[in-house]
Amino acid sequence: MIDPAAPSRGDTPWIGDDPRFALLRARYRRFVFPVTAAFLLWFLAYVLCSAYARGFMAAEVVGHINVALVFGLLQFASTFGIALAYGRFAARRLDPLAEELRRTAAARAGDEHEPTGSLA
Template identity: 85%
Template sequence: MIDPAVSSRRDTPWIGDDPRFTELRASYRRFVFPVTAAFLLWFLAYVLCSAYARGFMATKVAGNVNVALVFGLLQFVSTFGIALAYGRFAARRLDPLAAALRDVTANRPAAAAGRGTREATEVQA
């Protein structure tokens, strides 16, 4: 079997060389890396406070609700908030670039779409 990645790069431009693909990856990384780091720091703070700041976490906020319970619930809130923010970000920035790249790859000839010349000939016949 012919490896499509190897055979197509010799004859045609690779999708990774397209500036729109580079922009798509860069936009994705600009959102995902900082948000992931912020969430992990927030979670680490929650765990460390639970382990080492027991007095603070036991502080009553209202009735039997303490700081630990509020922080724990805020973990869920921040998770859903990040998911919603990513959905909006992807719809605005990533999806249009991905659609343009999808159109480009769909309109390439068979040999450019990753098939070797022999396989492309067999498909056309």
């Protein structure tokens, strides 16, 4: 736990130099950037089709359900799918490394600061 009475060290400036932190950022970026780009392209395709391909979007798939409705519902499904995939990815590839960095930061903070007692 962070001690608010402890002198500031600039929010652990050493962590930016730790190779584990660089690996954590790289893993995060390798997942988030491509998935974000893919989702934005998918959303842009939906918007552009809604604006310029009205005949296609109005085509009925089953009964009175048209392509536009299916695409709109797929937007929700893809959003939830991405959230689920990110949660699983983070639990497997990011969280263990982040926890290791947290333990290192806590150990370093304990080595560098004397206990100041209770805050109560």
